[in-house]
Amino acid sequence: MKLISSPASPYVRKVRVLIHEAGLGDEVTELPVKTTPMDTAADVAAANPLGKIPALIRDEGPAIYDSRVICRYLDAHAQAGLYPESRLWEVLTLEATADGILDSAIGIVYEKRFRPENMQSEDWMEAQWAKIERSLDALGKMWMSHLSGPLDMGQVAVGCALGYLDFRHDARQWRKGRGALDDWFAAFAQRPSMKATAPTD
Template sequence: MKLLHSPASPFVRKVLVTLRETGQLSDVEVVNIATTPMASHPELIAANPVGKIPALIRQDGPTLYDSRVICRFLDARAEAGLYPEKRLWDVLVLEATADGIMDAAVSIVYEERFRPKEIVSMDWIEAQWAKVSRALDALETRWMSHLSGPLDMGQIAVGCALGYLDFRHDVRGWRTGRPELAAWEARFARRESMVATRPE
């Protein structure tokens, strides 16, 4: 299999962490793709008509894209139990919450990096950060018992989302007022899979 990726993407990191946690990293050729939201790489478009990373090219089936699809496939392939049936809906909601944080955080980066400075919308940026902030508050107040339980995909997604906030939005100080989530992140970030995939 071949994974089309960009090392700065939190969605790609989710897949890379999953590959490591499920022991499948050696089964996948990781290919770096230079792409932007304004001009997707031709190889990426050929694999994923939406032109987004990550994309997992398989020899025995169609290409998989969207990190949630890829991670679910990898978990099923390894029978790793990252989507446990007894907690499935909680895991899926937690993963969706983390992906929402990533979506909003990446959107801020795109607004600042790819739009002409004279039309960058601070209202848009703050609206995206408000989504992040609400999701972080929900993690702090509703999800800590789940985050502290056995490893699942919800935890991996949250770990990658928080890592992206540190990587791209550290000045926002997401830990302020969220001591339990901050303590959890400090522990989770020490996992071998997280250390190995930390963006530069």
């Protein structure tokens, strides 16, 4: 299998962490690409008509895409148990929350990077950050016991989302007033899979 990837993408990082945790390193080869929303790389467009990464090229079928789809596929392939049936809906909700954080965080980056300065909307960017703030507060208030439990994909997704906030939005200081979440992430970030997949430009 081949993973179309980028070292800066937090969605790709979710898949890469799962590959590490599931012991699939010998079965998945990474194909790093340079692609942007304004200039989609040909390899990306061929694998995913939406022009987004990650995409997973399989030997036995068409490429699959969207990090949640790829993670479910690889988890089932490896029987890694990162989507346990006993708490599946909680895991999926946590993963959706983390991906929502990423959607807003990346939206802010794209607004600054790809729109002319005179067309950028500060109000829109602040509205995106407000979504992130609400999600972080919800994690701290409702999900700490789950985050502190046995490893699952919800935890991986949250860890990758918080790592991206550090990577691209450190000045926003997401940790302020969120000591429990900060402590959890400090410990989770020490996992070998997280260290091995730290984002780079």
